[in-house]
Amino acid sequence: MDELLAKLNQYDVVYEIIEHTKQIHSAQEGAEYFGIDIGQTAPTLIMKTDKGYYAVIICGDYGRVDLEAMKALLNVEQLRLAKPNEVEQVTGSKIGSVALINSGLPTIIDKQLFRYDYVYGGTGVPQTTLKLPPDAIVQLNEIVGYLRADS
Template identity: 60%
Template sequence: MDKLVAILEQQEIEYEIIEHNKQLNSAQEGADYFGISIGQTAPTLILKSEKGFYALIVSGDHGKVDFATLRELLSVEQVKLASPQEVEEVTCSKIGNVSLINQGLLTILDRKLIRYEFVYGGTGHPLTTLKIRPSDLEKLNQIVDWI
């Protein structure tokens, strides 16, 4: 998490890292815990295609991921969720804890996130959550497209 904090501080980003005493395992759990709209939760999914790995940051109320749309956006033959082992290899964190900031990983952002002043998502560690402006997610990640 030191690397994450260093990036946020270096870029002079307004953020908060919130510690909690239990792991939050779903967008609904996060929304309930923080007393926010489920749409403000921002899980990061890791996708795998023949061109490599991508991060997909979605709003908690996005619904089912449309892989046909993702194939089209990324101009790939196949795209699927990365395996737990691949997620760990690519992000150094486990599924459910993937950081909202993944520099060096091409990223797709959900447009629905910009409805909110702040969104909440992973830090790479199970007992902390990052509160950050959606515009800063765009600034800190390598955005290749929006859904």
């Protein structure tokens, strides 16, 4: 978490780290716990492709990710969710705690997150949540594409 905090402070981002007593396992659980719209939750998925790994930050109300559309966006032949051990190897954190900010990992972000002033996602540490504006996610990640850019 030290690297995350250093980056947030380096770029003078408005953020809040929220500690909680239970681990949050889904967008629905997060929305209920924080009393927010499910769309404000921003899970980070790690995808493995034939060109390497990508982070995909989705809006909690997205539902199933369209893998075919994502293949086209990334211009890759193969695409799948990374296995738990791969997620840990690539991000240093377990599934369910992956940070919204992942230095050096190409990232795709769901444009629907920009409907909100603040979104909530992982810090890399269980039982903590990062609250920040969606623009900060773009500023602090290597964005290579957008999901639902035309919605």
